Amino acid sequence: MTHSPHTAPPTRLQRVLASDFVFDFTRAPLAILAAAVVAFLFLVAILAPAVAPTNPFDPASLNLMNGFTPPMTDNMFTGERFVMGTDDQGRDLLSAIIYGLRVSLFVGVMSVLLAMGIGVSLGLVAGYVGGWLDNLIMRIADIQLTFPSILIAMLIFGVLRGIIPPDLRDEMAIFVLIAAIGLSEWVPFARTVRATTLVEKEKEYVQAARLIGLRRGQIMWRHILPNVIGPVLVIATITLALAIIAEATLSFLGVGAPPTEPSLGTLIRIGQDYLFSGEWWILTFPAVTLLALALSVNLLGDWLKDTLNPRLR
Amino acid sequence: MPDDSYLTVTGLSRHFDISEPWLARLVSGRGGRLLTAVDDVSFSIAKGRTYALVGESGSGKSTIARMIVGLERPDSGTIRIDGQTAFDPVSGPTQDSSLRQKLQMVFQSPYSSLNPRWRVGDILMEPIRAFGLISEETAQQRRVQELLDQVGLSAPDADRFPHEFSGGQRQRISIARALASNPHFIVCDEPTSALDVSVQAQVLNLLKQLQRDLQLTYLFISHDMAVVRVMAHRIGVLKDGRLVEENEPGALIESPREPYTRMLMDSTPRFAGGMAG
Structure with a gap:
């Protein structure tokens, strides 16, 4: 700290701009690139109705005559051009990707929030309360880790679909997908939070809080949670x-987003049917978008992990 | 003799289970093992006075402190505070928040005793709100200012985070937090052992001044005979969980009965130097 304790404290913005975090970020070109790609894709997804040339969910906008138009080529019947071509139904691929991105990101973000909520709560309780409850929660976590998470997600997906009445299935499909993925990814959150909670709960500020008679829940929520949330954000990314x-x-396996509301995975599944008959663009463009998205988010997460954990350097 | 003691501890004991896990025990055929941290300790502290517990690390002094404030449960013995029973083996620890409000603690480490994510003002506000001492917002703010002033910090410090302060200043914040609930009795668990020598004296003087101004009773835990000599009205020497000697500071330092007490004094460099010179 360069300022003496009796000068005016810097504003929040000044503090953020002066932080090591921002300094490190401006010196990591890969992180800047990844952040830019992620920001761009999020923005496009959020603004989809304004950005996309057509609404691919609206059957009235589809013209079957436009089917299988290659990218940047005039259709031989209608004369229309499409930047990324069309699929078998004559759907504009660019619009489908933009809307698909929206579905993929929505499902991704919501399931991470769900996994985070479950994992952080269980980890806090396991770490702070301890005893048999800790054992129970962590053994369930261990058991779940022995299965690949995609299998867990398929299991949960199947069970949930069985519970939901058939006429609601298509409407609920996205939420079932979110629940399935969220429930399959909570374990890393719970493990990390439990470990940090075990460290934090022995610190004297927690004992000071116990001395003034705060209840367990208050101590966990107000004192421990803010101190264990840092690593959680890295895991979330x-x-x-x-x-x-x-x-x-x-979605690629056909158990995810319905074809009426295609996500990137659904588009890739549709596309792979036509790869060997020469319509390469139906598979390639959604796949490249998915690759760019997943790779950028991963690079950003890796950079965050390295930056926020100096011991790894 | 009228009983003017504020705190009375009788026959206090605490064991820790240091057995191996049950499976390892089963395989090796060894039984469980108990460590006696505190063994039948009794003492009392007069109102407005400072009682110091000294001993090496592991002698059980911190465990006694933690049992008195209710962070740790005694295995046996009774604790009476201000005429009320704080703990007895039959009814267990008291749930009375008016009693808890009278007891506070200043911790050893100024670095881990303040929540790093909280502003100093919020740290000081918490006990005031938790005990419902002041309901009105502006009066709460005034009280926080008053507490900062009492420990020698300034009003704008309420908006800062703990990491912006030095160790000595942090310990002052910790003292202010202890004062926030208007306690009568404060347990000081090695409050200066993590501080520089020059800062130690300031913090000790602050504690003494607060004792005079607010008629506070202290239980002072330390391993440093030099610190204890300036603070305590009465000293108890702990060895392996037992109270082996108890006396006024003057008498104890002039003519210690126990060789252990002698050894504690010799292990304090300033103290040993002072005796020689």
Whole structure:
């Protein structure tokens, strides 16, 4: 600290700009590139209705005559041009990707939030309360880790779909997908939070809070949570990449987003049917988008992990 | 003799289970093992006075402090504070928040005793709100200013985070937090052992001044005979969980009965030097 304790404290913005974090970021070209790609894709997804040339979810906008138009080529019947071509139904691929990105990101972000909520709560309770509850939670976590998370997600997906009445299935498909992926990814959050909680709860500020008679829940929520949340944000970024890929995998296998509301994974599944008959663009463009998204989120997560954990350097 | 003691501890004991896990025990055939941290300790502290517990690390002094404030549960013995029973083996620890409010603690490490994510003002506000001492917002703010002033810090410090302060200043914040609930009795668990010698004296003087101004009763835990000599009205010497000697500071330092007490004094460099010179 260069300022003496009795000068005016710097504003929040000044503090952020002067932080090591921002300094490190401006010196990591790969992180800047990854952040730019992620920011761009998020922005496009959020602004989809304004950005996309057509609404691919609206059957009225589709013209079957436009089917299989290659990119940047005039259609031989209608004369229309499409930047990324069209799929078998004559759907504009660029619009489908933009809307698909939206579905993929929504599912990814929501399932990470769900996994984070479950994992952080269970980790806090396991670490702070301890005893048999700790054992129970962590053994469940251990058991879940012995299965690949995509299998867990498929299991949960199947069970949830069985519970939901058939006429609601398509409407609920996205939320079932979120629940399935969220429930399959909570373990890393719980483990990390438990470990940091075990360290924090022995610190004297927690004992001071116990002395004034705060209840366990208050101590966990107000005192310990703010001190264990740092590593959680790193895991959340890495899990986001995993969740996006998990969603794509499920949709690719045909158990995820319905064809009426295609995500990137659904588009890739549709595209791979036509790869060997020469319509390469239907597979390639969604796949490249997914690759760029997952890779950028992962790079960003890796950079965050290295930067926020100086011991790894 | 009228009983003017504020705190009375009788027959206090605490064991820790240091057994191996049950599976390892089963395999090796060894039984469980208990460590006696505190063994049948009794003493009392007069109102407005400072009682010091001295001993090496592991002698059980911190465990006694933690049992008195209720952070640790005694295995046996009773604790009476200000005429009320704080702990007895039958009914367990008291749940009375009016009693808890009278007891506070200043911790050893000024670095881990303040939540790094909280502003100093919020740290000081918490006990005031938790005990419902002041309900009105502006009065709460005034009280925080008053507390900062009492420990020699300034009003703008309320908006800062703990990491912006030095160790000595942090310990002052810790003292202010202890004072926030208007306690009568403060347990000081090695409050200066993590500080520079020059800062130690300032913090000790602050504690003494607060004792005079607010009629506070202290239990002072330390391993440093030089610190204890300036602070205590009465000293108890702990060895392996037992109270082996107890006396006024003057008498104890002039003519210690126990060789252990002698050894504690010799192990304090300033003290040993002072005796020689």
